Amino acid sequence: MNYKVLNETSVTIIMGAIERVGGLETLDQETIEYLLIKFDEYLNWILSNDLHALELTYKPLTCAFFAFFYGFSCGGHYLNQISENEDIADKAIKNILTKKEPPSEERLLSDLRRDFPKMYVRPLSEFGLKGFEYGAWVGGESDCVMPDGLPVFDPILTFAGNGTHDGTVHIGFIKWLEERGWYYEMEDAGTYLIIPIAFASAGGNT
Numbered sequence: 001m002n003y004k005v006l007n008e009t010s011v012t013i014i015m016g017a018i019e020r021v022g023g024l025e026t027l028d029q030e031t032i033e034y035l036l037i038k039f040d041e042y043l044n045w046i047l048s049n050d051l052h053a054l055e056l057t058y059k060p061l062t063c064a065f066f067a068f069f070y071g072f073s074c075g076g077h078y079l080n081q082i083s084e085n086e087d088i089a090d091k092a093i094k095n096i097l098t099k100k101e102p103p104s105e106e107r108l109l110s111d112l113r114r115d116f117p118k119m120y121v122r123p124l125s126e127f128g129l130k131g132f133e134y135g136a137w138v139g140g141e142s143d144c145v146m147p148d149g150l151p152v153f154d155p156i157l158t159f160a161g162n163g164t165h166d167g168t169v170h171i172g173f174i175k176w177l178e179e180r181g182w183y184y185e186m187e188d189a190g191t192y193l194i195i196p197i198a199f200a201s202a203g204g205n206t
Helices: 008-020 029-049 058-073 077-082 086-097 105-115 171-179
Strands: 120-123 136-139 182-188 191-196
Touching: 008 029, 008 058, 029 058, 105 120, 105 136, 171 182
Parallel strands: none
Antiparallel strands: 120 136, 136 191, 182 191
């Protein structure tokens, strides 16, 4: 297959990403090849229209693919727009839409604001990080607490080793996210990106 952007290494990375999205590994080869072709076109569009070139390395590529894939799970409208083969597009959309769709971003934002009123909560698309476009961008000071009175976020590891936090995040908050189909990626001290569990990179938060 001749691609404009993807090479053998990057295709291997994307195939791994496809395997981690629940159910996508069961797609037939024709649909997978079609996804790769259209993802390659998507990358070519990014590189042609963005001053900040996308690196063809593991994390940028997988994040870009997850964002691209979400366009399909929203009803296939994006795929219809870019498709040059209506029959293949319809087949790909049908196959993908039978898979588990990601949880609702709108519901996530609402629940976060309700349960954690002191938390800074914004749609993830506002963060401006390429490949991270669906979910929430959150943070909080020491007054943003769990029901036990301990802070949701502990960037200086005050509570490290006491069993209440996994790294810098309260275990109760991680469970709260997982129950709703979400996971977190730590961007920097005090900044967390909430993404669907199906989109989380292998190995957990980075």
